[in-house]
Amino acid sequence: MGRAPCCDKASVKKGPWSPEEDTKLKEYIEKHGTGGNWIALPQKAGLRRCGKSCRLRWLNYLRPNIKHGDFSDEEDRIICSLYVNIGSRWSIIAAQLPGRTDNDIKNYWNTKLKKKLMGLLPLSHHRKQLSFPSSTLQNPPPSPSSHQLYGEYGTYIPVTTSFTGMEHLSLPSANYESTTTSVSQTFYQSQDSMASVSPMQCYYPMSDSMLMFGSEGSCSSSDGSCTQGREIKLEEIGYHSYNHNLMLSYNNNNTNDGDKSCVGGCFSQTQTALDYDLEDIKQLISSSSSSFNNNVDENKTEEKAMYCCYY
DNA sequence: AATTGCATCAACCGCGAGCGG
DNA sequence: TCCGCTCGCGGTTGATGCAAT
Incomplete structure (x- = not known):
């Protein structure tokens, strides 16, 4: 018996994020914050994504002041x-x-x-x-x-x-x-x-x-x-x-x-x-x-x- | 032009820690 | 103290693009 999955794998989308999904997530978080619960967030935001995936997307790409590109x-x-x-x-x-x-x-x-x-x-x-x-x-x-x-x-x-x-x-x-x-x-x-x-x-x-x-x-x-x-x-x-x-x-x-x-x-x-x-x-x-x-x-x-x- | 191999990086996965009931 | 839930982390994977042949 393995660990219980963090979300229903069958009903969540995987893979690269679309611009629409990005927009949805960004707008939701900017408006409501994360609410301290990533697991519940995608449902509230109308996203068919795992909470962990949302968290990763936000933290790595969508939140403000992210610096990409060459390292000095x-x-x-x-x-x-x-x-x-x-x-x-x-x-x-x-x-x-x-x-x-x-x-x-x-x-x-x-x-x-x-x-x-x-x-x-x-x-x-x-x-x-x-x-x-x-x-x-x-x-x-x-x-x-x-x-x-x-x-x-x-x-x-x-x-x-x-x-x-x-x-x-x-x-x-x-x-x-x-x-x-x-x-x-x-x-x-x-x-x-x-x-x-x-x-x-x-x-x-x-x-x-x-x-x-x-x-x-x-x-x-x-x-x-x-x-x-x-x-x-x-x-x-x-x-x-x-x-x-x-x-x-x-x-x-x-x-x-x-x-x-x-x-x-x-x-x-x-x-x-x-x-x-x-x-x-x-x-x-x-x-x-x-x-x-x-x-x-x-x-x-x-x-x-x-x-x-x-x- | 087609194929192959390699490099890159976004995203996933699973585990441990922390917290609250 | 135990248990379940969630978060955060680090390792790994896989899709994509590019370069070499």
């Missing part, structure tokens, strides 16, 4: 940055890109951005091929206690002088007094004060365990919830203290023992990421697979490891 380099960087650290959590990523929907970003990632990155570093390039930009090679990675950025699996990401979307984030020390002497914050933000950063790029520290995602009025997630700054728990995205370095790893099953196990493949303080190649990383992941995100397959592991080295 800045958006590319933000997407890459967030993907490296939080994985395929498109709704969160979309919340950082006003006007973009998670579906849009997901498609863009899967069809273009991923390939763009793959092109830079073919999968066949393995051992000792985790290259950094030449500028980084001229300036070897600093010790882990100084400015640095670890990607999803703890891979070192060079910090550059201009905002690339990959910079570390310096959270106000007041929020992290116990760990701030050599803290490497791994959320992205301008290296300058928060005041100089567009809200889109900020994660607002809310408390010791919470960050506020998204800017005020941001309404880019396809959920259409217009997250007026979305709160997410730090542990939700694998944020935990590790030997006084705050690491960010992708760990959906965090067991609150991150300071010991560093689930998700964090590197120790004394070992730089360059000591690892993709095989090592894969091994790290597989060795902790029981507590790691089950969705991460080998390909993704390789990909994400590479993305850590992009830019």
